[in-house]
Each structure stands twice: as structure tokens, then as C-alpha cells.
């Protein structure tokens with residue numbers, strides 16, 4: 001299944017990152033023992049790194065150590081970062097100061113895990129089934145040990161694991177329908193391969209959260225797990241960049257790196273942007289679609305979270321005011337913002353219910369903001385055309401006045417000319 005890369009002869013022109021989005025954060029509660037980390041004691045005696053961030057336990061630290069060594073043995077470099085618990089969320093912090101324009105982490109292609117299914121790019125269950133086949137590969141254990149398990153918050157936040165009632169709480173028929181299709185696909189694949197549907201769903205969600213789509217100059221579209229790079233949390237405003245460099249030296253190789261686009265201090269958490277934002281310096285400025293700027297429906301279905309940054313709110317707003325979004329607007333109108341706030345203040349709310357309510361609350365905020373912006377714009381348009389009419393009237397009067405003057409001048413010129421002629 002791992003494809004040979006020793007194919008020769010292709011030119012090395014385009015090497016484009018299609019979707020470089022992943023997510024990996026959060027600590028784990030009780031989960032399947034082999035893939036989650038148990039609750040931990042902190043160890044303040046080590047005075048770790050920063051106020052915010054501290055490695056949560058010896059278990060976690062050991063797992064990270066094993067992982068970092070494993071990455072290094074495969075030719076990668078994780079020495080600039082370490083895993084940390086940041087307000088209950090797992091993420092990467094700088095282990096030392098990192099200068100602007102230098103690599104934060106690097107992973108060679110040979111350290112990636114190829115879960116592509118050649119000729120079947122469109123079926124999201126194909127790489128998921130491949131991931132399941134790799135799961136017990138002893139060679140990959142240090143990485144697989146870091147993957148959030150089925151009962152981890154990372155996975156519980158994915159709509160695929162919501163109950164019907166929790167799906168309804170999203171108040172977004174489009175997401176519910178898509179989730180049903182994904183659930184059905186997982187059930188079908190599990191049936192065909194005599195697997196547990198829940199395992200296939202876990203794999204599909206893990207791939208959605210963590211796999212990168214990369215266009216190789218030789219193999220075309222690849223779905224890759226890039227161990228370590230999938231541990232950065234998301235921040236729509238993060239400037240640090242994912243880069244890939246392909247080289248052809250007998251065989252095709254590539255290096256994936258995250259490059260610092262601002263200086264990073266030791267102990268700071270480092271994040272990357274999964275989904276773009278129209279208002280980033282490299283953003284499209286307005287009507288971007290696809291990976292240039294994700295809607296919250298995409299954030300939720302890929303990563304299981306809701307992004308409340310300004311750019312995403314604008315992208316959601318533009319999506320929600322479209323005529324075809326009428327069923328979503330109708331569905332959102334069933335509850336009020338006040339009801340959502342009240343429900344969210346209940347600390348006993350389950351993770352899926354909380355995620356669903358955060359999602360619909362954010363959609364309502366975006367829809368309202370867009371409708372208000374559109375109303376203002378329409379008003380401005382109306383006012384502007386009134387001004388324009390006035391300006392046109394003034395311009396016309398001015399032109400008539402100029403024409404009168406010109407005619408008067410010409411008349412005067414003619415009169416002077418006749419007078420001069422008469423004098424002769």
C-alpha cells in the first residue's frame with residue numbers, strides 16, 4: 001500500500017499543497033488505553049517553560065520523547081518544539097527561541113505515512129481503511145500512540161459521532177445530511193470489510209482532522225499523515241506557513257516544513273491556520289471559497305470545532321444569505337441567541353451538544369452580521385444614487401453655463417472682428 005517513490009523522469013514543476021489542514025489538540029479523558037493519554041499530574045518542580053504551558057505528565061512526556069526520537073530516526077526534526085497542555089488543550093510550544101523565516105519543524109516524505117488509495121481520491125473512506133491497516137504496525141507505534149482515541153474530546157466533537165438529537169441541535173440541514181451520508185458510507189465500508197462501524201468512523205474522522213492532501217509531481221494527489229505537523233493547533237490569524245520542497249535525485253523526495261513568519265519566544269504556543277481567512281495578509285480579501293477560507297460547516301466537519309474569528313464570520317455570512325441557504329435560515333430561526341447562551345452556560349452539557357450549540361450560535365451571529373451589513377450597503381447605495389443625481393444636475397448646469405459663456409465669448413469675438421473689419 002505504501003507506494004514506491006522510486007519512479008523516475010517526471011519534471012518537478014508543480015508541487016502544490018491543496019489542503020494543508022489538520023488538527024490535533026486537546027488532552028484526553030478516559031479513552032481506549034492504547035491511543036489516549038491518561039489524566040496526569042503536573043510537575044511544577046521542573047518549572048516548565050511558561051505560565052501557560054506545561055507538559056502534563058511523565059506518561060505524556062515519555063510518549064512525546066518516544067515520538068520525537070522516532071521522528072528524528074526517520075529524518076525529521078522536532079527539536080524546536082514540545083507537546084504541552086494549554087488550558088486543557090494539547091498543542092505544541094517552542095522549546096527554544098525560533099527566529100523569523102527559519103523552520104519550526106521538518107518532516108521528510110520518507111517519514112510521512114501514505115494513506116492514499118490510488119485511483120480513488122474521491123472516496124474519503126479509502127484512506128480511512130488504509131489508516132486502520134497501519135494501526136497495529138509496530139514500526140508506527142510512537143505516532144499511533146499519540147492519536148486521539150474514539151472517546152477522546154477530539155473525536156466526540158465530530159458530527160459523525162453525534163446522536164440524531166445532537167445533530168438536530170446544529171439547526172443546519174446541510175451539515176446533518178452530509179453527516180448522514182458519511183455515517184452511511186462508514187457503515188457500508190465496515191460491512192464490506194467486516195469491521196466495526198465505529199472504528200471506520202473513528203478512522204474517517206482522524207483522517208479528516210489530520211491528513212494532508214499534497215500534489216506530488218510524480219504520484220499526483222496524495223493523502224499523507226505528517227507526524228508532528230499534525231500537532232499544531234489552529235489560529236486563523238497565525239502567519240506561520242506550511243511549505244513543501246520537492247527534489248529529484250534518482251528518486252523523488254520532499255521535505256515538509258512549517259516556517260516561522262514572526263520570531264517565536266521559548267515557551268510560546270505555536271499555531272498554524274487550517275482554513276485561511278480573507279483578511280490575512282495572504283488572504284483573498286473578500287469572496288474566497290474552498291480552502292482559501294473555510295465556512296464553519298467545513299471547520300466542524302473536518303476538525304470538529306467552531307471558528308469565531310472575524311474572517312470566518314464574514315465567510316459564513318456570505319454563505320448564509322444566499323438564496324439556496326433558505327432552509328438553513330429557517331432552521332436557525334427555531335431558537336434564539338438568548339436560548340443558546342442559556343444552554344451554553346450549563347456546565348453539564350455534553351461535548352457534542354456544546355459543540356452543536358456553539359455552531360448554531362456562530363451561524364446566527366454571522367447571518368445577522370451579514371444581513372445588517374447588506375442593509376447598510378443598500379441604504380448607502382440609495383443615498384449614493386441621490387448624491388449622484390444631485391451631482392449630475394450640478395454637472396449639467398455647469399456644462400450649460402460653460403456653453404453659454406463660450407457662446408457669449410464667441411459672440412464677443414465675432415463682434416470685435418466685425419468692428420475691426422468696419423474700421424478698415
Ligand SMILES: *[C@@H]1O[C@H](CO)[C@@H](O)[C@H](O)[C@H]1NC(C)=O
Nearest residue numbers: 099100101102260261262263
Ligand atoms: C523574512 O522574509 C521576508 C520575506 O522574504 C522578509 O521581508 C523579511 O525581512 C525576513 N525577515 C527576516 C528577519 O529576515
